[in-house]
Amino acid sequence: MTTTDDRPTMIEFKDVHKYYGDYHALRGINGTIKAGEFFSLLGPSGCGKTTLLRTIAGFEDISSGVIMIDGKDMASVAANTRPTNMVFQSYAIFPHMSVEENVGFGLRKDPRSKDEKAAAVAEALGMVGLKGFGKRAAHALSGGQRQRVALARALILKPKVLLLDEPLSALDKKMREHMQVELIKLQRQVGITFILVTHDQEEALVMSDRIAVMFDGEIAQLADPETLYRRPATKKVADFIGTMNFIPATILSEAGDKVEIEAKGLGRVALDIAQAPTPAGEDPVVGLRPETLTLLYDDQKAPERETEGVIDEVIYFGDMTYYDVYLGGTDVEVRLSMRNVPGRPVLDVGTKVRVAWSPSALVLFR
């Protein structure tokens, strides 16, 4: 994970609001995106992530607040003069033009000579792995190829910021995973700030330096992928990113930087205050990721804590097995994942097991 804190700010949002009539689409967006960062806007559909991206591009004006790009207020800057370029969800390849006409479209007003422009187009096509595709008709391309053309077309203008609106959602799973890696490599190569909009949390985790998780027009958490995964700020974020078990708990005492709780099925646990994000006024629950729970075989000893349980469900995935386990004779059920390594048989439903866990892996939402 690269640290991005020392880089200069590329984009800054100051209390950005957007209304569509009565509908409040963006509700006070604040935050900064650093130069050269791979930044993702992640959230379910309708959370405002695409709207926010389009306000950066200049396709939507904002109702109030300020958007700065590279230190300049964008309020009076039209979309066609902003230092941003976009890869559209539909790719928006001009169907009546060839690949090279598409890629070179942004160079129409470029004062360079015809040959220099052709060289730039060829270079951009080479960068996205489409060398020699220039003469093809745009409508004869596959989905993956269209996306590469859209990328080359946007990058040829060497924008300060590249905006990507769900660029991988139209591709099949294999192609998507392949393009994720290619996009990361490309971003490192060109060093341009990438802002990706996605509803796919896995994609965001894989690709981003930092992620803003959005719900209902607000940024719920802005953090690097690891922090987001290990220390989600709210229960909603925790639920949206990956799988999280939630166990009802009661708070016994809170003193200094320690919080002591009683979690149903796990017993008394002392947590560090860092494991308890800002209270939201909800009923207290602790969150536990499936991979932080381990089944203990035979006479294995738990390194920290262990709890008894009964297997309720077994879901076999080939490399992994998911177990749903009732904890400590309660009705609390948790999901845990085990790698299927040699000498570790897949257990049956109803088996009594011991589950190892670590207090430091817990997050308390209250």
Place this chain on the structure above:
Amino acid sequence: MKKAPILKGYTLFYLLFLYGPILLLPIFAFNDSKVVAFPLKGLTLNWFAEMAADQNLRTAAKNSLIIAFSVSSISTILGIFAARASVRYNFPGKAPIMGMIMLPLVLPEMIVAMALLVVLLSLGIQLSLFTVIVGQVLICTPFAVAILTSAFQSLDRSLEEASLDLGETAVSTFRLIVLPLVMPGIMASFLICFTISFDEFIIANFLGSGKPILSVYIFGQFRFPAKVPSMLALGTVLVLFSIILLGFAEYMRRRGIAKAGGKDSGGLL
């Protein structure tokens, strides 16, 4: 699957009823007899020669072409504005406004013609080719709007945004992206309005003030039995002309949809 001879017969009869009379046109146009009746007398091109020599008919044809060209141009331009507005923008009263633009499609033409005649006369406007054009634009514009709406609808909005994003202005985007992609729709609209105007009779008769216009002229000639065969020759030419025009229009429409990567939602043919 069960055969349905009644349905089959019905279909055949239906098609014969529709196209049989039209098939008679060329048959009698080439028939060497002043009487339009079987049995046929022999092959001749005389009626076509007579048609071509008719000075009044030429004037009427010229007037009809002027009207049709003006009507299709004006209707298509109005159609572009209306279709673009209805596809791209939301404004108060949009649904009733669009509804009223499309209304002449179902309004009896007779009523439109009578109403226009009353208004024009009370305003003291001389009836002329111009008044025919005005009336026919009213009838043709809904067709233009319908065709062009489908052309603009199949245009992905992000194409225009992409062009803006790449540095073009709204005007150059319209020229470089929108116009080429809806051009087949514009052509189709022009051609269909042309055909509708060319054989339109009611408005031409009501608002034309006896000026020679092809449809009105043909109707008038049918009073003289001797003229009928040459009118059938003219009819044959017009049928061919219409088929070519409409076929070309539909070809352009389909090509436009395919070019913009859209789905065909049904056309006129």
